[in-house]
Amino acid sequence: MKVIVVGAGIVGAACAFHAVSAGLDVTVLDRGPVGAGTTSRGEGNILLSDKEPGPELELARLSRALWDEAGEELGSASLEWEAKGGLVVAASPEALTALHAFAERQTAAGVRAVRVDRPADLEPHSAPGLAGGVHYPQDAQVQPVLAAAALLRAAVRGGARLHTGEAAAAVTGAGGRITGVRTADGTVLAADAVVNAAGTWGGEVGRRLGAPVEILPRRGFVLVTEPLPPMIRHKVYSADYVANVAADGAGLETSCVVEGTRAGTILIGASRERVGFDTTMNPAVVAVLAAQACRLFPFLRGVHLIRAYRGFRPYCPDHLPVVGPDPRVSGVLHACGHEGAGIGLAPGTGALITAHLLGRPWRGADPAAHTGLLPDRFLTTGGVPT
Structure with a gap:
C-alpha cells in the first residue's frame, strides 16, 4: 500500500x-x-x-x-523526554472541590491521580495559601x-x-x-x-x-524566561485551565501554566483566542500571562523574560x-x-x-x-x- x-x-x-x-x-x-x-x-x-x-x-x-x-x-535523549508528572492547583476551596470531582472521574477512567493537601510539598517555590491540588504522575514532556x-x-x-x-x-x-x-x-x-x-x-x-x-485556528502565546537553576519540578497549572481548553468563546482566555525545561528556561502559558491567522504580537496577553505566573510562583517576579512566541492550535468545533x-x-x-x-x-x-x-x-x-x-x-x- x-x-x-x-x-x-x-x-x-x-x-x-x-x-x-x-x-x-x-x-x-x-x-x-x-x-x-x-x-x-x-x-x-x-x-x-x-x-x-x-x-x-x-x-x-x-x-x-x-x-x-x-x-x-x-x-529518550533524542526526544528530551521527561516523565515529570503534573500538578494541578486550586486557589480556593470551591475550585478544589471541583478539581477533586474532576479527578475522581478521571480515576474511574484509568488515570492515576493523587490528592495533594499542600502543593508546596511537591513544588517548594509555589505560592503560599493554595487550597490544594492533584498530582498526575503520568504527565510528561518532550521537546x-x-x-x-x-x-x-x-x-x-x-x-x-x-x-x-x-x-x-x-x-x-x-x-x-x-x-x-x-x-x-x-x-x-x-x-x-x-x-x-x-x-x-x-x-x-x-x-x-x-x-x-x-x-480552525486558535492563537496562543508562550513566554520563555532566562535559564535558571532547577526551580519547578512538574508541569504546574491552575484548575481553570481545563475549562478554558473546552471553552467556545472567541475572546481571550488565559489560565496559568508553568513548567521548566532541561535547558533551564521556564515556559509560561497559556492563552487562547480566535483571531483567525492573525500573528500580531499582543503585549497585553504577555502581561496577563506573566502576572498569573508570578502569582503562582512569586520568585518569577525577579526573573527576566527573554522571548515570547505565538502559534495556532488547530481545533474542531x-x-x-x-x-x-x-x-x-x-x-x-x-x-x-x-x-x-x-x-x-x-x-x-x-x-x-x-x-x-x-x-x-x-x-x-x-x-x-x-x-x-x-x-x-x-x-x-x-x-x-x-
Missing part, C-alpha cells in the same frame, strides 16, 4: 513512523521544514490531567503508553521539534521518503477514490491512501482532497481531533484538529491511522474503540460538513 502523509509535524511524523513500522510504503510531504508549524510553537506537553473521560482521554492513554515505547526505541524529527528519522530509516518544500497542490482520482497527489511542481505521486496531517491547515488540505473538515477515514472519498484519512494536545496525542493518532489503513488493530489501537473521533460525526445526511 502506497501512503502519502501530508504534514511533517508531530502528528504526521507519528503517522509515518507507525505506517512504516507496519510495512507500508510511505511518502511524507510538507511545504515547510520538519515541525515548522504548530509543532514548533508548543510546549511539548503529554497530558492526561486535562482531559475529561471520553474519546480524547482514551486516545491520550493509548498515546502515553506509545510514548514510553518510542522513548525506548528512539532513545516537540526534536521528537518530530526523531520519529521521521526512524521512518526514513525504515524506507519512508520525506519531501519538504513540496506542498500537496491538488489530487488525482477516479471513481471517487484517491489515486495520487500532485505537488506544486506538477509531479504526480501515486497513492492508495492520503493522510491529512496538516495541522492548522488541515481544513484546506481536506478541501483539496475533496473531503473538507472544519479545522467539538474540541476533539478528527482521526480516521473520510466516508466521502475512499482513500482519504484525517489526522488533525488536535488543538493544543497534538504532541501528547500524536503516537496514538499514528497508530490509529495505521490500524485503519491495515483494517485491523495496531500497537494497541483498535478502530472499533475510537469511533468518537471519526470524521463522519461532522457530516449531515447530505454529506456537507456542519
Whole structure:
C-alpha cells in the first residue's frame, strides 16, 4: 500500500513512523521544514490531567503508553523526554472541590491521580495559601521539534521518503477514490491512501482532497524566561485551565501554566483566542500571562523574560481531533484538529491511522474503540460538513 502523509509535524511524523513500522510504503510531504508549524510553537506537553473521560482521554492513554515505547526505541535523549508528572492547583476551596470531582472521574477512567493537601510539598517555590491540588504522575514532556524529527528519522530509516518544500497542490482520482497527489511542481505521486496531517491547515488540505473538515485556528502565546537553576519540578497549572481548553468563546482566555525545561528556561502559558491567522504580537496577553505566573510562583517576579512566541492550535468545533477515514472519498484519512494536545496525542493518532489503513488493530489501537473521533460525526445526511 502506497501512503502519502501530508504534514511533517508531530502528528504526521507519528503517522509515518507507525505506517512504516507496519510495512507500508510511505511518502511524507510538507511545504515547510520538519515541525515548522504548530509543532514548533508548543510546549511539548503529554497530558492526561486535562482531559475529561471520553474519546480524547482514551486516545491520550493509548498515546502515553506509545510514548514510553518510542522513548525506548528512539532513545529518550533524542526526544528530551521527561516523565515529570503534573500538578494541578486550586486557589480556593470551591475550585478544589471541583478539581477533586474532576479527578475522581478521571480515576474511574484509568488515570492515576493523587490528592495533594499542600502543593508546596511537591513544588517548594509555589505560592503560599493554595487550597490544594492533584498530582498526575503520568504527565510528561518532550521537546516537540526534536521528537518530530526523531520519529521521521526512524521512518526514513525504515524506507519512508520525506519531501519538504513540496506542498500537496491538488489530487488525482477516479471513481471517487484517491489515486495520487500532485505537488506544486506538477509531479504526480501515486497513492492508495492520503493522510491529512496538516495541522492548522488541515481544513484546506481536506478541501483539496475533496473531503473538507472544519479545522480552525486558535492563537496562543508562550513566554520563555532566562535559564535558571532547577526551580519547578512538574508541569504546574491552575484548575481553570481545563475549562478554558473546552471553552467556545472567541475572546481571550488565559489560565496559568508553568513548567521548566532541561535547558533551564521556564515556559509560561497559556492563552487562547480566535483571531483567525492573525500573528500580531499582543503585549497585553504577555502581561496577563506573566502576572498569573508570578502569582503562582512569586520568585518569577525577579526573573527576566527573554522571548515570547505565538502559534495556532488547530481545533474542531467539538474540541476533539478528527482521526480516521473520510466516508466521502475512499482513500482519504484525517489526522488533525488536535488543538493544543497534538504532541501528547500524536503516537496514538499514528497508530490509529495505521490500524485503519491495515483494517485491523495496531500497537494497541483498535478502530472499533475510537469511533468518537471519526470524521463522519461532522457530516449531515447530505454529506456537507456542519
